[in-house]
Amino acid sequence: MFENIGSYGVGSVSRCRGWKTMEKYCMERSQQYFLKHYVKEIGERSTFYRRQNRTLLVNAAAGHPFESDPGAYNQNSIWDSFKNGFDAFYRFSRPHTVIGTALSIVSVSLLSVEKLSDFSPLFITGVLEAVVAALFMNIYIVGLNQLYDIDIDKVNKPYLPLASGEFSVVTGIMIVLSFSIMSFFLGWIVGSWPLFWALFISFVLGTAYSIKLPMLRWKRSAVVAAMCILAVRAVIVQLAFFLHMQTHVYKRPATFSRPLIFATAFMSFFSVVIALFKDIPDIDGDKIYGIQSFTVRLGQKRVFWICISLLLMAYGVAILVGASSGFLWSKSITVLGHTILSLILWNQANSVDLNSKAAITSFYMFIWKAQYNEI
Known part of the structure; x- marks a missing residue:
């Protein structure tokens, strides 16, 4: 028994020494393996970063931005924000009214020119003073109307920035107040009484048209x-800005020429048509919020053809006036031009789908373009 135990002890010692030797050998091989691969990995990473740095240097030399540069992202973000803000303000300003106002002022200013020498820096300065001040007031008027029509515009014009939520009410108020102040400040600096009174009367009528106060909110009455709209676009724009050029810029006595009277009468037709037609695509919201426009009272189709009839009458009057002109070139251009315009108007009117709000709105923009042609 003891022999067997002794024999067992000697074999165990021998095997233990063998295991230790094997363990030491395995550890050394493992360390060599990991060290080899670690060095290899460091080499690969070093090569990668050298290549990456070389690529970045090449891009920098070629003027290309680094993909990982946070400044490029910030610049793109700022530029996108600027574009979105400008687009929202563009829609807020109702650009078709801005264009109409600017062209009307330039056109009526030309009626004050009596000789070639009147085209001078003085003329350009006087026109710019009138246009800029009037556009500031125009933005005040259309902006104020949007502030008081947010709920209506969510139905009629959801693309407007206040109705869509792109502008907050506070932002709208700040824009409206800023542009009204700038308009009056410019009118005061210029020192032209016709210009100042044009701005003041437009301010009063535009405010009374939109603001919700007792005896006001005049847009509720058709x-x-x-x-x-007739007073501002047909009378004030024509007469007041003509007097601004005549009396303030050229220092001449106030006189109303035949072309000025005709232009005022002709633009009165267009102003009435615009006042009537603008409510045709807005009938849904006006009905919901109790705006008793002519379209709500008479219906879209009837008001539409009343507008077409008024425009055709205006073109007819223009043709008669042109035919009575003593100048052949003026007679030919006026008669032929308004004949073509009346035919285009009639053709466009007959193709409008009165059940489509988009088609009606498109035709409304066509009327503004027709007014631009007359200006």
């Missing part, structure tokens, strides 16, 4: 609303 007749009063039309008269406000």
Whole structure:
């Protein structure tokens, strides 16, 4: 028994020494293996970073931005924000009204020119003073109307920035106040009484048209609303800005020429048509919020053809006036031009789908373009 135990002990010692030797050998081989691969990995990473740095240097030399540069991302973000803000303000300003106002002022200013020498830096300065001040007031008027029509515009014009939520009410108020102040400040600096009174009357009528106060909010009355638009676009724009050029810029006595009277009468037709037609695509929201426009009272189709009839009458009057002109070139251009315009108008009107809001809105923009042609 003891022999067997002794024999077992000696073999165990021998095997233990063998295991230790094997363990030591395995550890050394493992360390060599990991060290080899670690060095290899470091070499590969070093090569990768050298290549990456070389690529970045080449891009920098070629003027290309680094993909990982946070400044490029910030610049793109700032530029996108600027573009979105400008687009929202562009829609807020109602650009078709801005264009119409600017062209009307330039056109009526040309009626004050009596001789070639009147085209001078003085003329350009006087026109710019009138246009800039009037556009500031125009933005005040259309902006104020949007502030008080947010709920209506969510139905009628959801693309406007206040209705869509792109502008907050506070932002709208700040824009409206800023542009009204700038308009009056410019009018005061210029020192032209016709210009100042044009701005003041436009301010009063534009405010009374939109603001919700007792005896105001005149847009709820179809007749009063039309008269406000007629007074501003047909009378004030024509007469006041003509007097601005005549009396303030050229220092001449106030006189109303035949072309000025005709232009005022002709633009009165267009102003009435615009006042009536603008409510045709807005019938849904106006019905919901109790705006008693002519379209709500008479229906879209009837008001549409009343507008077409008024425009055709205006073109007819222009043709008669042109035919009575003593100048052959003036007679030919006026008669032929308004004949073509009346035919285009009739053709476009007959192709409008009155059940499509998009088609009606498109035709409304066509009327503004027709007014631009007359200006």
